[in-house]
Amino acid sequence: MVDAVGMRCRSCRGDAGDVVLDLGRQPAWDRMPWRDEPLPDPDFLLRMWCCRSCGLSQLCSDADASDELFGVEPRSVAEQSDRSIARLDAEGLVLPGATVAEFGSPHGESWLGRLSDAGMVTAAGRTADLVVDFYGLLHDADQDAALRARTASLAPGGTLAVQMLTLGTVLSLRQWFDLRHGHYAYWSLPTLDAALRRHGLGVHRAWRYPLSGGTILLTANRDPRPDAATLRLIDEERTVGVDDVGALCALQGAAESNAAALRGWLVSEREAGRTVAAYGAASRSVPVVSHAGLDSGLLSVVGDASPAKQGRRMPGTDIPIVTPGELVDSRPDRVLLFLPELADEVRETVPGIEAAGGRWVLLDPSLRVLEPALML
Template identity: 45%
Template sequence: MIACRGCGKTDLIRVLDLGKTPAADHFPRVAEPVCAEEMSHSLAMELCRACGLAQLADDDTIADEPRGVEPQALRDQAGDAIERVAAAGWLRGDSVFEFGSPHGGTWIPLLAARGYTPVKSAPDVVLDCFGIMHEKDQRAAFDTRSQLIRPGGVLLLQYHSLMTIVRQGQWNALRHGHFAYYSLTALMRLLGEVGLRVATAWEFDLYGGTVLLAAVRENVHHDDVVDRILATEEEFGITDPEVISDLQRRADLHVEELRSWLESESSGGRSVFGYGAASRAVALFSRAGLDARLLAAVADASPAKHRRRMPGTDIPIISPAELLAANPDRVLLTVPDLLAEVAARYPELDGRWQVDGQ
């Protein structure tokens, strides 16, 4: 990429390079052999040294992000978020427009319950919950949101924090179709460019650390919460390429550890299956060069994925019933957050779970 998606300047530096990977949301049929084209999509993150926006370097995949089932955690957080915004007096007016996310989930019913009417122009409240990260042209997307708000209205923008991604080594947050990874530091600048000022923010544990901010067109000074987040980001070095590129080390280590654990299980004669044909496992499995010899199959609750395989590998996706019938020695759980749920649902697998990355 030549120019920053946020500020248009050309001072970009690569901070994470996962090489050629499969598209994360295309699960080929199990009979379809792995081909070179399938593995041909570059996946890398760049950081803009001018505005501090971390971004997807390039994306030659076709967006195919399925509207997933909204997890309960996301619904609970939405209710909590609206409560906190209302209590702080930031729910203005009585009309709302929402920029949706392909991940599903909407806050409209929560606002309708508070008397809000959805409108297409000049809303008092503009909602964006994990929506804007899916926009290729970030500058244009910020401008669209700013232009839409009625004078005196408010933008409520929720995002997975880059601080969380880097601090917790969440390198597989980097995905095709996810064009931007935000710090509050970068957002202050990018929103400022389109005439919006950040007034306050709320933090949530969702995805390890999610921030919701309120931005307005009038001249406000931000509050102590914003000051505290900005100070934490500065101390951490959130706009420093060397700091962000710790993600590369974490990615390489994760791949090596998974590969060597699977090799040792295999040489010990133990059968290993996976649970969770998640998009986040796609780059991990392909980078680790896994195949059905090391990981016999991956079970997934979604019938749409059955009789398909993990992209870039010959590992088939099976149903949970088939997993139980196979009676594996170990089960690699690709989505750590699911442990309590699957452990309760499949007591037969007690003592066999191996949580990925732990």
């Protein structure tokens, strides 16, 4: 384990901690150059640092700022938003006439439209009865200020609702590729609960959903009374090892073995005369491509439904980003799906892959080939 000189915790300001995951120098995931822009791209250290004082695992240092390209919201993300809002409604938090504010992110459509349709009123410049954070928190470099802002946005008796991918999921499933530039905080439930309590809030309820391996929706308020199920979720994350620096270092081993296995598989596919492409130029795909050292000789193209990304290339490599139609026209033998939760959706919307005899391959985080007879 290595300490990061000069690092201060983004939440508690502590200066003692350990680097638990080091992916070396990588390009910024959100700077996707146009296809004809020459290499090399600027690269930056990509490391996860765990604070010894408060336990927050966080981005050690960031890349230079760039404009994030908005993607097309996947069906699975939209459906999860519907489930989360239905849960908040069942908890009595979606009330006609009540005020709502949002801290959003580029990882999906705003919830305000759905909540407005339910009769809630957007709190323009006022405190709100319900403050929702849809993957927004991790995008703030100053986590203490971010939590302070969310607390200050709450009306008396108000509730903060946060949807996030927790460190418990990242660690238990060895999802090392969830570390990337611009994502500053990797909260576990117990660590976030402790941080919220420093701001006068606490986790009141929490629910786990299967999206991205394990997405958490939680509510927090000024009088938290967690039920047995919520306390169980918090304890489960502790059991996984989110408070244990040694356990967190297992992410490093997973990164090395998964990257080597992916590259080895791609080499063997090329030697067997099979062409491999990929689908999903998402943020989590960039650490995978970079850490495995991939180029267009191993991965021919990456298909993506976002017009903003088409015609560009993957950061740090010459792999072009193409439309789904262009992906099908290239007639790949295998298509690596960087986002396994999209499997059902892309098999429906891009049927030409299997119709031409190709196969989808999930990176989950190990490789798994999908056979058409199992799902079609």
